[in-house]
Amino acid sequence: MTQQNKTVWWALALPLLAVLIWSMNVAVTRYVVDYISPVSISFYRWFVAFLILTPFMLAKVWRERQLVLQHWKQLAVLGAFGMVLYQGLGYSAAHYTTATNMGIINAFIPVFTIFVAMFMLKDIPNRFAVVGSLLSFLGLIYVMAQGDLLSLIQSGGHLGDAMMVLAVFFYAFYSVFLKKWKLQIPLLISLYVQIFFALLYHLPFVLWLGLDAIDQQNVGSVLYAGIFPSLIAPLVWMLAVQMIGPNRTSIFMNLMPVFTAIIANIWLAEAWTVYHSIGGVIILLGILLAQKKDVPVKVAKLNV
Numbered sequence: 143m144t145q146q147n148k149t150v151w152w153a154l155a156l157p158l159l160a161v162l163i164w165s166m167n168v169a170v171t172r173y174v175v176d177y178i179s180p181v182s183i184s185f186y187r188w189f190v191a192f193l194i195l196t197p198f199m200l201a202k203v204w205r206e207r208q209l210v211l212q213h214w215k216q217l218a219v220l221g222a223f224g225m226v227l228y229q230g231l232g233y234s235a236a237h238y239t240t241a242t243n244m245g246i247i248n249a250f251i252p253v254f255t256i257f258v259a260m261f262m263l264k265d266i267p268n269r270f271a272v273v274g275s276l277l278s279f280l281g282l283i284y285v286m287a288q289g290d291l292l293s294l295i296q297s298g299g300h301l302g303d304a305m306m307v308l309a310v311f312f313y314a315f316y317s318v319f320l321k322k323w324k325l326q327i328p329l330l331i332s333l334y335v336q337i338f339f340a341l342l343y344h345l346p347f348v349l350w351l352g353l354d355a356i357d358q359q360n361v362g363s364v365l366y367a368g369i370f371p372s373l374i375a376p377l378v379w380m381l382a383v384q385m386i387g388p389n390r391t392s393i394f395m396n397l398m399p400v401f402t403a404i405i406a407n408i409w410l411a412e413a414w415t416v417y418h419s420i421g422g423v424i425i426l427l428g429i430l431l432a433q434k435k436d437v438p439v440k441v442a443k444l445n446v
Contacts, residue, residue: 247310
């Protein structure tokens with residue numbers, strides 16, 4: 143095997159590691175609901191990440207302050223959608239649904255992104271994207287209904303799943319904003335400033351609701367959330383994008399429901415049911431179909 147091939151195979155482990163970290167964080171989010179409030183863990187998560195980054199990033203941000211000031215409004219919006227609305231709703235949803243369901247709904251991000259991009263960027267999806275998105279949506283409804291669509295209609299839905307769907311919808315906006323603006327800012331500086339804005343957005347909630355104390359029962363979850371999914375996973379993911387490309391990297395996100403379900407089953411004793419299997423397969427097939435590109439039809443010219 144050549145050195146180049148070795149490098150490629152090694153690079154494929156990067157998105158796997160990132161998805162594993164994010165999947166673990168879904169289980170951590172569900173585990174810690176009895177020990178800390180959603181506002182508290184959300185604030186502590188970004189505060190820990192901010193403290194870790196500050197010694198390395200503060201001087202760099204100051205040197206690039208003109209660039210940051212030029213794009214501060216966009217960075218403020220990104221911090222709101224990607225770190226407060228998405229993550230905050232995720233922590234709240236964990237009080238009302240399972241980690242397994244959260245992992246499955248998270249896999250819906252690519253589909254939502256297609257439709258948000260259609261309205262914001264006038265990026266018209268192809269036929270595969272439309273059919274795949276509808277198929278995935280049906281699978282999502284089946285999971286939310288726990289295999290009983292009539293029950294879902296009669297009950298009006300499940301609060302936790304609905305909150306998670308809304309969170310994923312906000313993250314789709316985050317992804318489209320990134321694509322629309324294409325900010326020419328170093329990634330770590332962008333991440334650091336977004337975290338700064340996320341902390342600012344948390345302050346009214348913290349002042350109104352207060353913060354739970356960090357103790358032996360929740361300190362591990364807070365540190366994990368502040369270090370691994372907030373810092374390590376994004377950096378590993380960005381490195382994977384650079385090494386193997388965005389399209390090949392994004393495919394690995396489809397493993398998140400599987401990883402989350404396995405972790406939740408082993409650690410939280412959550413059951414993987416028949417409706418999870420059926421709905422999960424439908425969602426996965428829809429996502430894969432939505433990523434398929436149209437093949438241009440070549441029209442043969444007739445010599446007359």
